[in-house]
Amino acid sequence: xxxxxxxxxxxxVDMQEVDNAVNQARKEVLQRYDFKGAxxxxxxxxxxxxxxxxxxxxxxxxxxxxxxxxxxxxxxxPIRNMDYGEVEQAFGGKARQTITLVQSISTExxxxxxxxxxxAGFKKVNAQIQDEQVRVTSPSIDELQxxxxxxxxxxxxxxxxxxxxxxx
Numbered sequence: 001x002x003x004x005x006x007x008x009x010x011x012x013v014d015m016q017e018v019d020n021a022v023n024q025a026r027k028e029v030l031q032r033y034d035f036k037g038a039x040x041x042x043x044x045x046x047x048x049x050x051x052x053x054x055x056x057x058x059x060x061x062x063x064x065x066x067x068x069x070x071x072x073x074x075x076x077x078p079i080r081n082m083d084y085g086e087v088e089q090a091f092g093g094k095a096r097q098t099i100t101l102v103q104s105i106s107t108e109x110x111x112x113x114x115x116x117x118x119x120a121g122f123k124k125v126n127a128q129i130q131d132e133q134v135r136v137t138s139p140s141i142d143e144l145q146x147x148x149x150x151x152x153x154x155x156x157x158x159x160x161x162x163x164x165x166x167x168x
Contacts, residue, residue, distance in 0.1 A: 005141050008164040009113060009134040009151070013081050013101045015046050021071035022051065028067055039094060040064055049101040054094055058087060061095040068099075078159030102158055104132030109156055120150050141167070 022044045029040045041054040042064065051068065055061040069079050085098040105113070110129040117127045117136065125138040125147055138144050148162050 003168055004137050004139055005144055005165070005167045006135055006137045007144055007148075007162055007166070008130075009105070009136065010132070010161050010163065011081060011105050011109075011158045012103050012161070013049070013077055015049070015101075017075045017077050018051075018072065018101065019044060019046060021068065021075045021077060024071045024075075025064075025067045028071070029064070034063065035060070042068065049103055051099040051101070053097045053099070054090060056094055058095050061087060061097055065097070065099075080157065080159045105134065105158070105160075109158065110134050112156055113151065113160075116151065116154055117147055120147075122147055122150075 022042055026042055029035050029042070038056045038060060039054060040056075040060060041052075043052040043054075044050075045052070053061060053064050053068075055064050065084075069082075072079050072082075081102040083100040083102055085100065088096045090096040107129065110133075113134050114127045114129060117125060122138070122143055124140065125136060125143050127134055127136045127147075136144060136147055138147075144165075151160060151162075
């Protein structure tokens with residue numbers, strides 16, 4: 001029987017790096033002239049994986065999102081894993097927005113990934129959904145590398161990581 005090699009496709013965000021980026025963003029907001037005397041709050045819930053932003057108006061809220069995104073990018077956190085909620089009007093004419101950090105591959109996205117692999121016509125490659133990840137199996141390591149190259153060209157709306165390589 002031929003040996004099979006496998007790897008896992010996952011998607012996650014390093015919450016400690018997000019926390020560091022949020023702290024840097026808060027410091028920048030305190031120093032910026034356009035935020036002097038203005039309301040600009042960033043609340044990070046590590047357990048829920050959400051950022052709650054509050055600003056005086058839509059313009060300041062957009063600036064706040066830009067600051068957070070730039071800090072996250074500098075810290076290597078994929079901003080593609082951010083799900084932006086609707087901008088809500090809060091008390092006193094303020095604007096509020098909740099950003100959810102996507103920590104796993106949803107079932108729908110996993111089905112898209114598996115379908116993309118099957119449609120590409122790789123020989124002897126099997127992809128299956130396991131909880132919040134996709135496991136890809138093949139007797140050929142070259143085929144697995146071709147699958148990774150194929151998936152990197154696709155856009156699934158979130159940052160995919162490839163790991164847990166095994167030869168059995």
